[in-house]
Amino acid sequence: MTDVTNETLRLWRESKGWDVPRMARELRKAARDTGEDVAAHHGLVKMIPQWERGSRAPRERYRLLYLKIFEDALGGLSHGMALGTDLALRLAEARSRAASLPGPGEIRALEAAALAKTTRTLPPAEIRALAAEAIAHLHKVADKLTELSALLGDDQASEGRP
Amino acid sequence: MNARDDKIRQVVAELDLHIAEVEANVAILKALLADDEAPGKQDPS
Numbered sequence: 001m002t003d004v005t006n007e008t009l010r011l012w013r014e015s016k017g018w019d020v021p022r023m024a025r026e027l028r029k030a031a032r033d034t035g036e037d038v039a040a041h042h043g044l045v046k047m048i049p050q051w052e053r054g055s056r057a058p059r060e061r062y063r064l065l066y067l068k069i070f071e072d073a074l075g076g077l078s079h080g081m082a083l084g085t086d087l088a089l090r091l092a093e094a095r096s097r098a099a100s101l102p103g104p105g106e107i108r109a110l111e112a113a114a115l116a117k118t119t120r121t122l123p124p125a126e127i128r129a130l131a132a133e134a135i136a137h138l139h140k141v142a143d144k145l146t147e148l149s150a151l152l153g154d155d156q157a158s159e160g161r162p
Numbered sequence: 163m164n165a166r167d168d169k170i171r172q173v174v175a176e177l178d179l180h181i182a183e184v185e186a187n188v189a190i191l192k193a194l195l196a197d198d199e200a201p202g203k204q205d206p207s
Contacts, residue, residue, distance in 0.1 A: 087167060087170065094178055094181065101181065101185070107188060110188065110192065111191065114195055117195070131187070131191065133183065133187050134184050137180045137183040140180040141177060141181055141184065144173055147173050151166065151169060
């Protein structure tokens with residue numbers, strides 16, 4: 001698996017609110033659905049943190065099971081498979097990160113709070129510029145997600161839109 | 163398919179950049195706010 005995926009695996013799991021044992025159960029369930037053999041529950045419970053830390057790379061069958069389980073995050077398994085696993089995972093990671101970005105309202109609130117501080121370490125103009133830049137990039141993120149959605153021919157890229 | 167994949171790679175790379183910009187600016191804004199708490203956390207020595 002590529003260097004982008006270790007953190008991605010953890011983000012995906014946490015985005016579902018699953019602890020490691022639950023993730024292990026989901027992997028085994030996905031494997032059962034397709035008749036594949038995978039490690040026992042306790043083995044997966046040991047391996048998952050290793051995969052997430054990057055100290056060990058999951059084998060292909062486990063990568064494919066992750067793709068199957070997190071199909072939504074990948075924008076559809078068929079797209080993910082057509083794109084190739086690594087690109088699909090990069091795409092999923094980008095979508096996951098985009099989804100976790102604060103919205104314009106939150107950025108404005110941060111800006112207001114920073115401006116209201118009596119002991120500012122940055123001049124107000126710079127604080128405003130930081131917030132404005134962040135929001136401008138946020139719009140670009142939304143544009144790129146839309147562009148991806150069009151390229152993939154799906155309606156799911158917009159799910160990660162901030 | 164390759165041209166499409168290349169285009170997707172390019173858009174994902176651009177997306178990554180914009181996300182990183184947002185994250186960086188937001189981190190600075192949050193750090194500015196966190197400074198408020200710093201005096202209370204000063205080294206007692």
